[in-house]
Amino acid sequence: MSRSRYWLFxxxxxxxxxxxxxxxWTDLTAFIKNLLFIAAFAAIIIFLVTRFRGTAVHTRKEHKAFIKAAKYSKKRLKMKAEQKNNSASRSISKPSFKKSIQSKKKSAPHLTVIEGKKGKKKDKASL
Structure with a gap:
C-alpha cells in the first residue's frame, strides 16, 4: 500500500x-436499539449455523458408525447361535471329554499384548 492509501484509510x-x-449525541436510544438488533441477529445466525452444520455432521458420522457396529454385532451373534445349535446337535454323539477341552477360555484374536519396560523405573532425579 502506498502512503496515499494509508492517508485515505x-x-x-x-x-x-x-x-x-x-x-x-443526537439519538442514543436508536443507537442502543440498533446494537441490540445486531446482537440478536448475530445470535440467531450463530445458533442456526452451529445447530444444523457443526454438530449434525459429527452426529451423523457417529450414528453411521453405530449402525455399522450394530449390524456386525447382530451378524456375529447370529453366527455364534448357529454354531451353538450345530454343535449342540453334534455334542450328543460326541464323547464328553472333548467338551471340557472346548470350555477352556481362548484369548481374543483382536487383542494383542504390548510388551514394554515395566520393570524399569524412571530416574526421578533426572526429571
Whole structure:
C-alpha cells in the first residue's frame, strides 16, 4: 500500500468515528436499539449455523458408525447361535471329554499384548 492509501484509510476511519459520535449525541436510544438488533441477529445466525452444520455432521458420522457396529454385532451373534445349535446337535454323539477341552477360555484374536519396560523405573532425579 502506498502512503496515499494509508492517508485515505485514516480519513475514512476518522469520518466513521465522527459520524458515530454524532449519532450517539443526537439519538442514543436508536443507537442502543440498533446494537441490540445486531446482537440478536448475530445470535440467531450463530445458533442456526452451529445447530444444523457443526454438530449434525459429527452426529451423523457417529450414528453411521453405530449402525455399522450394530449390524456386525447382530451378524456375529447370529453366527455364534448357529454354531451353538450345530454343535449342540453334534455334542450328543460326541464323547464328553472333548467338551471340557472346548470350555477352556481362548484369548481374543483382536487383542494383542504390548510388551514394554515395566520393570524399569524412571530416574526421578533426572526429571
Amino acid at each position: 485514516y480519513i475514512v476511519i476518522a469520518f466513521a468515528i465522527l459520524g458515530l459520535g454524532n449519532y450517539l
